[in-house]
Amino acid sequence: MSVQIRIERVGKTYFGAKGDHVALNAVSLDVERGEFFTLLGPSGCGKTTLLRILAGFETATSGRVLVDGVDVSALPPEARSINTVFQHYALFPHMTIAENVAFGLKRLRRPAADVASRTREMLELVQMTALAERRPTQLSGGQQQRVALARALAPRPDVILLDEPLSALDLKLRQAMRFELKRLQRETGVTFIFVTHDQDEALSMSDRIAVLAHGDVQQLGTPEDIYSRPANRFVAQFIGDANLLKGEVIGVDAAGQARCRINEELIVLASCDDALVVGQEALVSARPEQIRLLAPSDEGAAGEVRNVAFMGDSSLVELAVGEGVIRVQTSGETLRELGLAPGSAVRFQIPPLAARIVAGQ
Amino acid sequence: MSSARARTNRVLGLAPVWLLIGGLLLAPLLLVVAIAFTEQGAYGGVDWTFSGAAFVSLLYNVDFDGTASVEWSYVQIFLTSAALAGATTAICLLVGFPVAYFISRQPPSRRSVLMLLVAIPFWTDLLVRIYAWMIILGNDGLIASALSALGAGWLYRNILFTPKAILLGMTYNYLPLMILPLCSSLEKLDGRLIEAAADLYASRWSRMKDVIIPLTAPGIAAGCMLVFIPAVGDFVTPTIIGGGKTLLFGNLVALQFGSAHNWPFGAAIAVVMLLLIGCAGTLPLLIRRRLGRVA
Amino acid sequence: MAASEVKRSGGAPAHDSAPRRPVRALLAPDRYRGFGVWFGFVVVFLYAPIVTLVVYSFNDGDMIGMWRGVSLRWYQATLADGSVRKALANTLIVALFATLIAVSVATAAAVAIVRGAGRFERLSERLIALPLAIPEIVLAIATLMLFALIDLGSSITTLVLAHAVFCTPFAFMPIRTALAQISVSMEEAARDLYCTPAECFRLVTLPLLAPGIVAGAMLSLVMSIDDFITSYILSGPGNTTVPVYIFSMIRQGVTPQINALSSLLFGLSLLLVAGFWFSSRRS
Numbered sequence: 001m002s003v004q005i006r007i008e009r010v011g012k013t014y015f016g017a018k019g020d021h022v023a024l025n026a027v028s029l030d031v032e033r034g035e036f037f038t039l040l041g042p043s044g045c046g047k048t049t050l051l052r053i054l055a056g057f058e059t060a061t062s063g064r065v066l067v068d069g070v071d072v073s074a075l076p077p078e079a080r081s082i083n084t085v086f087q088h089y090a091l092f093p094h095m096t097i098a099e100n101v102a103f104g105l106k107r108l109r110r111p112a113a114d115v116a117s118r119t120r121e122m123l124e125l126v127q128m129t130a131l132a133e134r135r136p137t138q139l140s141g142g143q144q145q146r147v148a149l150a151r152a153l154a155p156r157p158d159v160i161l162l163d164e165p166l167s168a169l170d171l172k173l174r175q176a177m178r179f180e181l182k183r184l185q186r187e188t189g190v191t192f193i194f195v196t197h198d199q200d201e202a203l204s205m206s207d208r209i210a211v212l213a214h215g216d217v218q219q220l221g222t223p224e225d226i227y228s229r230p231a232n233r234f235v236a237q238f239i240g241d242a243n244l245l246k247g248e249v250i251g252v253d254a255a256g257q258a259r260c261r262i263n264e265e266l267i268v269l270a271s272c273d274d275a276l277v278v279g280q281e282a283l284v285s286a287r288p289e290q291i292r293l294l295a296p297s298d299e300g301a302a303g304e305v306r307n308v309a310f311m312g313d314s315s316l317v318e319l320a321v322g323e324g325v326i327r328v329q330t331s332g333e334t335l336r337e338l339g340l341a342p343g344s345a346v347r348f349q350i351p352p353l354a355a356r357i358v359a360g361q
Numbered sequence: 362m363s364s365a366r367a368r369t370n371r372v373l374g375l376a377p378v379w380l381l382i383g384g385l386l387l388a389p390l391l392l393v394v395a396i397a398f399t400e401q402g403a404y405g406g407v408d409w410t411f412s413g414a415a416f417v418s419l420l421y422n423v424d425f426d427g428t429a430s431v432e433w434s435y436v437q438i439f440l441t442s443a444a445l446a447g448a449t450t451a452i453c454l455l456v457g458f459p460v461a462y463f464i465s466r467q468p469p470s471r472r473s474v475l476m477l478l479v480a481i482p483f484w485t486d487l488l489v490r491i492y493a494w495m496i497i498l499g500n501d502g503l504i505a506s507a508l509s510a511l512g513a514g515w516l517y518r519n520i521l522f523t524p525k526a527i528l529l530g531m532t533y534n535y536l537p538l539m540i541l542p543l544c545s546s547l548e549k550l551d552g553r554l555i556e557a558a559a560d561l562y563a564s565r566w567s568r569m570k571d572v573i574i575p576l577t578a579p580g581i582a583a584g585c586m587l588v589f590i591p592a593v594g595d596f597v598t599p600t601i602i603g604g605g606k607t608l609l610f611g612n613l614v615a616l617q618f619g620s621a622h623n624w625p626f627g628a629a630i631a632v633v634m635l636l637l638i639g640c641a642g643t644l645p646l647l648i649r650r651r652l653g654r655v656a
Numbered sequence: 657m658a659a660s661e662v663k664r665s666g667g668a669p670a671h672d673s674a675p676r677r678p679v680r681a682l683l684a685p686d687r688y689r690g691f692g693v694w695f696g697f698v699v700v701f702l703y704a705p706i707v708t709l710v711v712y713s714f715n716d717g718d719m720i721g722m723w724r725g726v727s728l729r730w731y732q733a734t735l736a737d738g739s740v741r742k743a744l745a746n747t748l749i750v751a752l753f754a755t756l757i758a759v760s761v762a763t764a765a766a767v768a769i770v771r772g773a774g775r776f777e778r779l780s781e782r783l784i785a786l787p788l789a790i791p792e793i794v795l796a797i798a799t800l801m802l803f804a805l806i807d808l809g810s811s812i813t814t815l816v817l818a819h820a821v822f823c824t825p826f827a828f829m830p831i832r833t834a835l836a837q838i839s840v841s842m843e844e845a846a847r848d849l850y851c852t853p854a855e856c857f858r859l860v861t862l863p864l865l866a867p868g869i870v871a872g873a874m875l876s877l878v879m880s881i882d883d884f885i886t887s888y889i890l891s892g893p894g895n896t897t898v899p900v901y902i903f904s905m906i907r908q909g910v911t912p913q914i915n916a917l918s919s920l921l922f923g924l925s926l927l928l929v930a931g932f933w934f935s936s937r938r939s
């Protein structure tokens with residue numbers, strides 16, 4: 001794989017009458033050719049800003065953007081081989097679906113025959129051929145979404161930018177469109193840079209994810225990396241649910257595994273990338289679904305059930321442990337077997353290496 | 362997309378406005394102010410020497426022998442004009458508010474139809490509207506004929522060519538200018554706020570006084586200004602259904618540029634009129650500050 | 657009523673203990689009793705004079721208050737009058753050219769103001785609204801003085817320019833509203849799909865803005881056609897407009913011919929208002 005887009009220390013400050021606002025600090029990222037790359041982060045973290053800088057709608061206050069080694073920072077949007085799928089699609093209401101899809105090709109002065117054939121090809125790709133002569137207002141949200149995608153893909157751009165393209169759709173459609181988007185990306189081989197604040201979306205579709213917060217990249221890696229090896233406290237909490245437990249390192253082995261004491265009864269074996277020293281404080285992250293509930297007679301740390309929330313396929317149990325609270329996700333069966341209700345005593349275990357020591361304590 | 366270039370384009374886009382309105386509104390207004398401080402030329406026109414004579418002659422009558430006596434007639438005209446315009450504004454507000462409120466509480470599609478209904482008379486020529494009243498009010502007009510046909514002709518009081526007719530005519534002319542801004546302000550008022558007030562035991566009157574009116578203060582101010590400004594300068598209504606008997610500001614100005622041919626004096630009156638409007642303009646601001654702390 | 661009452665009481669009453677009392681619907685908390693009736697009164701007040709005028713324009717008689725049957729004779733007399741025809745032509749020419757200027761100026765300004773948010777833009781927006789804040793008579797005599805001072809005299813051209821000034825805010829309002837409704841991402845999408853700024857304006861902004869521009873043009877036409885004060889002050893003998901002509905007729909005395917001419921003018925306004933209505937609904 002080769003690097004296609006290089007974002008070098010890009011910073012953006014909005015200068016306003018009521019004070020300046022730093023949206024991006026100094027973001028550096030490489031995106032590889034043909035990759036499904038996701039920018040994931042909470043609302044207001046600067047995802048859209050970064051995307052708009054890539055598209056050329058916004059100028060970075062510092063840093064630069066290279067596409068295939070060429071600095072495009074000074075190029076207007078129409079001079080960049082990058083197309084955008086807008087959040088609310090921005091389909092031209094005064095044009096038919098076919099005219100919308102053909103728009104970019106015509107502006108590139110492609111021969112009429114090419115425009116027609118490419119438009120047809122794109123409409124087929126997104127299965128919209130039958131509705132080609134309709135207007136955007138006569139389409140459902142999902143259909144508009146496909147047209148927006150076809151319109152962006154038609155001029156054969158190097159990169160497609162998608163800003164929360166699924167957020168306007170209902171849950172069922174959103175899930176179906178995930179597969180659809182992934183399929184289109186695979187079939188066309190175009191690089192997708194996808195923005196979302198929905199972690200499920202990011203984890204299920206991406207080749208790599210950059211987690212953004214407070215104008216900085218918090219972690220860059222594959223979905224697997226980010227889920228099971230969160231680089232810091234923010235990522236651990238933002239991706240999935242995590243119990244963050246304060247403890248003391250009581251032993252370190254050569255493989256980088258650390259033994260941590262959370263309280264008298266609870267000692268966890270956690271994985272870690274950083275070098276640790278025996279005796280130092282550490283923050284251990286353990287996912288609720290990785291913690292096992294046991295009968296009071298079994299061996300494990302003791303806790304008391306405070307709350308049980310039914311969630312359909314599973315239940316979330318809140319345990320009072322010492323002074324803190326630990327959330328455990330468990331099946332209905334276990335719940336019934338142990339006869340758990342608020343107030344009942346229970347024991348639990350964090351299996352070896354299910355927990356991870358995160359930086360940033 | 363250098364933002365400097367975008368900025369240049371925007372400035373270019375605004376150049377025609379400055380040329381047109383700057384050249385044909387700001388420049389003439391400055392000229393009026395300048396001319397107000399000159400002397401009347403020997404053959405009409407303007408003698409370009411600085412003088413406050415035009416303003417002095419608004420208040421004093423200087424005789425040939427140089428003795429000055431206070432001239433009340435202009436002051437009286439000013440007061441009449443201001444009073445008529447003020448009364449028109451007040452009546453329009455009282456009459457128009459319930460109308461605007463009613464329209465604003467209709468479903469959106471019907472609302473726009475009703476607003477159009479109110480707007481159509483305003484989009485009709487001022488002269489046509491005033492003239493129509495002459496047909497109705499005149500001695501051989503509709504009301505008179507109808508009453509005499511019923512044998513009740515003695516009931517008829519001709520108000521045509523009196524200040525009452527002017528007030529009626531102005532109210533009629535400018536009522537839509539009050540209703541329309543009130544409507545657009547009232548339709549932005551969230552109905553849930555009124556429900557919340559009712560929920561918290563506010564009576565209908567209190568809902569009006571404590572919620573609806575304070576929240577629509579900007580619309581009320583806009584409507585009052587939109588009515589007051591043309592009313593204070595109106596010279597068509599007094600000329601036609603006032604029969605030219607009641608002289609107002611507008612007549613006085615028009616006169617100086619017609620038969621009287623005293624430009625500096627006309628300009629001075631115009632300046633006073635603008636000052637009056639400026640003062641009246643701060644009034645709604647004050648009201649707004651008191652009423653609309655939220656808005 | 658009675659029949660259904662009988663039918664209902666034919667069956668065994670289900671809850672005969674509960675007295676059937678008609679429930680008076682509650683007045684919604686945001687409603688006020690009587691406002692609707694008041695609205696009706698005001699509409700009648702607003703339309704009565706105009707309707708009277710139009711009805712009497714078809715009166716065959718010479719007297720205003722005396723109905724003598726329907727006839728078109730006053731319309732015929734009016735339209736046969738050469739000076740009326742001249743005034744009508746003047747009115748339309750002035751309105752068309754003033755509107756052309758006003759709409760172009762307003763469109764350029766709206767694009768700059770809606771898409772930019774600087775201090776200069778806000779100041780310019782105030783400037784556009786300024787003609788509404790000054791009594792027309794003051795503006796008219798000020799313009800007259802300016803024209804006299806630079807020896808422009810009175811001509812159709814000066815009248816067109818003066819009309820363009822007060823037409824601009826009316827053209828501006830609907831154009832501005834329409835533009836504000838066009839999402840910026842629409843224009844960004846066009847740029848993203850390889851439009852130059854000029855192409856973006858021509859292919860995307862302008863077509864989407866068209867209904868707003870038409871609405872603005874209609875308002876501007878109405879304002880110009882119906883204008884009396886400015887035309888009265890600024891028009892010379894050769895370029896009288898219809899309202900000015902009507903004024904001189906009224907001064908000479910009330911005749912049914914004025915009814916006909918006024919009704920024609922009203923009809924013209926109504927036509928344009930309808931045009932405005934439909935185009936502003938489309939945007």
Ligand SMILES: Nc1ncnc2c1ncn2[C@@H]1O[C@H](COP(=O)(O)OP(=O)(O)OP(=O)(O)O)[C@@H](O)[C@H]1O
Binds near residue numbers: 021022042044045050
């Ligand atoms: N034009 C602007 N002027 C001033 N501040 C802005 C502007 N655009 C964005 N911001 C600010 O910059 C920050 C980042 O905004 P951005 O739109 O990139 O966030 P985001 O990550 O896309 O959030 P969301 O998920 O809500 O879309 C926000 O705090 C926002 O308030």
Ligand SMILES: [Mg+2]
Binds near residue numbers: 049163
């Ligand atoms: Mg965003």
